[in-house]
Amino acid sequence: MKEQTEVGKLKEGRYVVVEDEPCKILGIAISKPGKHGAAKSRIDVVGIFDGVKRSIVQPVTAKTYIPIVERKSAQIISISGNNVQLMDVKDFEMFELTLPEDEVAKLEAGTEIPYISSMGKRKLDN
Template structure:
């Protein structure tokens, strides 16, 4: 799911879709309008799920899509190697997610963790 917004509404930390991938905006710079053109914006973003850097250069008045990102909580049922079986705390569905290397020591069986979901993809995200 996504919504349409203006490029001029973007701020650091907001979400945006670049190359059909949900990303978080890391920096944005805007130039002044020139004699024969409109103001331009340069957006630097990092993919939520693949951590790839992406950039966008376009008119400030143009439209762009922003993904709807949901943060949910789940209980860890079991851990096998680097895969965690989780149960959503709202609707009690069970699913499996890969545990990122930097979070292996923080994910323990029986504990509650948070995860993010957007555009059909999910990722463990502990803050």
């Protein structure tokens, strides 16, 4: 899910949707308005799920989307190889995440761990 807002209202540390990917804002630089144009905003972001750095330049008055990022808790049901089966503790929804081997080694079945959910994607909250 996502909401619409103006580029000028964004702040560092918040989230924005860039190229259909929820991203965390690292920095914002706003230029002065020119003789015939509006002020421009340069926003440097990093993807929450893919870790890719991006940057966008848009007028301050342009509309953009902000993702709804939820921090939730899940219980580990089972671990098989790199796949971890989890169950959300509030709505009891079951889902699987594929994790690197070093992260899987730290996990134990039956324990609760925090995770991030946004725009249909999930990852462990490290």
